Amino acid sequence: xxxxxxxxxxxxxxxxxxxxxxxxxxxxxxxxxxxxxxxxxxxxxxxxxxxxxxxxxxxxxxxxxxxxxxxxxxxxxxxxxxxxxxxxxxxxxxxxxxxxxxxxxxxxxxxxxxxxxxxxxxxxxxxxxxxxxxxxxxxxxxxxxxxxxxxxxxxxxxxxxxxxxxxxxxxxxxxxxxxxxxxxxxxxxxxxxxxxxxxxxxxxxxxxxxxxxxxxxxxxxxxxxxxxxxxxxxxxxxxxxxxxxxxxxxxxxxxxxxxxxxxxxxxxxxxxxxxxxxxxxxxxxxxxxxxxxxxxxxxxxxxxxxxxxxxxxxxxxxxxxxxxxxxxxxxxxxxxxxxxxxxxxxxxxxxxxxxxxxxxxxxxxxxxxxxxxxxxxxxxxxxxxxxxxxxxxxx
Ligand code: F3S
Numbered sequence: 001x002x003x004x005x006x007x008x009x010x011x012x013x014x015x016x017x018x019x020x021x022x023x024x025x026x027x028x029x030x031x032x033x034x035x036x037x038x039x040x041x042x043x044x045x046x047x048x049x050x051x052x053x054x055x056x057x058x059x060x061x062x063x064x065x066x067x068x069x070x071x072x073x074x075x076x077x078x079x080x081x082x083x084x085x086x087x088x089x090x091x092x093x094x095x096x097x098x099x100x101x102x103x104x105x106x107x108x109x110x111x112x113x114x115x116x117x118x119x120x121x122x123x124x125x126x127x128x129x130x131x132x133x134x135x136x137x138x139x140x141x142x143x144x145x146x147x148x149x150x151x152x153x154x155x156x157x158x159x160x161x162x163x164x165x166x167x168x169x170x171x172x173x174x175x176x177x178x179x180x181x182x183x184x185x186x187x188x189x190x191x192x193x194x195x196x197x198x199x200x201x202x203x204x205x206x207x208x209x210x211x212x213x214x215x216x217x218x219x220x221x222x223x224x225x226x227x228x229x230x231x232x233x234x235x236x237x238x239x240x241x242x243x244x245x246x247x248x249x250x251x252x253x254x255x256x257x258x259x260x261x262x263x264x265x266x267x268x269x270x271x272x273x274x275x276x277x278x279x280x281x282x283x284x285x286x287x288x289x290x291x292x293x294x295x296x297x298x299x300x301x302x303x304x305x306x307x308x309x310x311x312x313x314x315x316x317x318x319x320x321x322x323x324x325x326x327x328x329x330x331x332x333x334x335x336x337x338x339x340x341x342x343x344x345x346x347x348x349x350x351x352x353x354x355x356x357x358x359x360x361x362x363x364x365x366x367x368x369x370x371x372x373x374x375x376x377x378x379x380x381x382x383x384x385x386x387x388x389x390x391x392x393x394x395x
Contacts, residue, residue: 001030001170002037010166018070022162029159030170039171042131042150043075044164045121045140046113048157050347051101052082052372058157059100062107065165072112076164077121079137080289080316081105082349084342093352113164117342118318120228120289122148132175134163139232139288139364145242146231147224151175154241174241182244184209185255188218190263194381198226199363200269201261202233208259211239215255217246225294232288233363273366273379279311280359283389284345284369285382286316287362292325295339299328301383305390307336312355313389316344337389346372361385 003011011027013020026038048054083090083101090098105115116124119137127133127150135141136155144150153173155163163169173179186205192198205214222245234240249258285298298315307313315332319341322329329339345358346365350373359378360366366379380388 001027001035003027007038016070017068018065019165021065022070022165025159025162026166026168026170030172033170033172035170035172037171038166038168039132039175040167041074041134041163041169042127043077043121043125043133043135044072044160045077045079045133045135045137046108046157046160046164047079047136048161049079049104049108049117050082050343051097051104052347052349054104054157056100059104059107062104065161066107066110070111070165072164073167074164075125076113077116077118077124078108078113079119080117080343080347082343082347084340087340089338089340089353090348093349097349111165116318116320118289118320119344120291120318120321123289123291123318124320132169134160134169136160138235139228141241142231142235142243143228145174145180146244147227151180154235154239180213180242181254182213182215183256184212184214185249185258186214186216187249187258187260188216189260190266192219192221192226192266194361194383195226195229196361196363196379196381197266199229199233199361199366200266200273200379202230203237203269203273203363203367204261204265205259206234206236206238206240209234209238209240211241213240213242213244214259215244215246217249219245225291225297228288229362233367236364236367269363270379273363273377275370275376275378277357277376277378280357280378280388281355282312282314282345282350282358283385284314284316284358284360284362284365285385286314286340287344287346287360287365289344290315290317290321292321292328295321295325295328295332298337298382298386299331301386302332302335302337302390305335305386307389308391311389313337314345315339317341345369349373350375359385359388
């Protein structure tokens with residue numbers, strides 16, 4: 001891979017170890033995937049923040065980066081952590097856990113990252129169309145590529161952090177136009193009714209597509225929160241980094257494969273993502289984190305209702321969305337729901353919070369929560385979730 005003289009100086013350690021190791025990570029990746037050079041990025045988004053998922057191992061590496069002067073040279077935001085440090089709910093977790101999570105955040109802050117602690121950085125600041133990014137949150141990557149026309153590979157935490165420090169990324173994969181073509185045509189031959197249906201479709205497609213890019217036609221409802229669920233779910237069960245939407249299947253001649261999806265396919269996903277139980281301990285909405293508009297929708301559903309005492313209702317979002325949608329947050333909390341920032345039900349410790357069973361409208365959570373938290377889950381629409389939280393329903 002070609003390096004400018006300045007990049008070579010960084011590579012040789014003239015600017016210190018933090019920049020040298022970051023440059024080495026990027027060059028290694030670039031050589032591995034056939035990049036010809038480094039290109040500037042508009043922003044980086046870093047995963048590897050939640051102590052529950054990363055554990056102790058990376059803390060020493062982060063400390064070494066911060067101690068040797070590593071600082072972000074472009075806008076850099078962070079994924080959620082395992083705890084909302086300001087929320088009473090989490091204060092009874094072990095002291096050591098709280099301290100370690102706090103240290104991770106302090107280290108990122110010392111490196112000049114914005115500890116935004118959200119998986120939806122695109123609500124805080126929308127990347128420019130055509131801009132190159134280095135983002136490491138699969139749901140945000142697929143959203144940026146597909147719905148914002150920003151260009152990013154699906155980075156890991158270390159490579160996104162390296163890009164944050166260097167301000168560049170290797171020019172391979174989705175940074176090149178020739179790699180952004182769809183190779184599969186998906187015809188959706190059924191009517192999807194809710195965001196949970198979109199998630200179930202996403203899980204089904206992700207498994208079939210693996211890392212291939214589809215063009216999806218036949219989706220009548222194209223609300224942003226539904227497409228967000230579709231993308232997040234596709235990137236959960238597969239490695240698909242982007243999708244295209246079309247009204248019809250005209251012009252699909254160049255694709256390698258055509259797939260039709262009907263009600264049976266969606267039913268398979270629902271069955272896989274749902275286990276039987278009497279009553280959920282937790283209704284969880286906000287994976288990926290809710291937008292201000294979703295907070296409004298939830299507040300509307302809750303109007304005139306009260307959440308049951310024996311069921312928790314969590315709505316996870318960013319601090320930004322919580323502030324923007326303050327009046328809806330107040331309405332949700334007045335009904336007995338909790339609007340929680342900085343974390344989510346997948347990456348915190350649910351059993352320690354008394355949760356064994358969970359109902360969600362997110363296929364991504366229904367896929368991951370049984371793995372990360374050993375809870376039983378069910379996937380239902382937002383409307384059904386709120387119905388259960390307030391009245392109780394048979395699952
Ligand atoms: Fe975000 Fe947690 Fe889902 S980090 S994408 S809400 S698993």
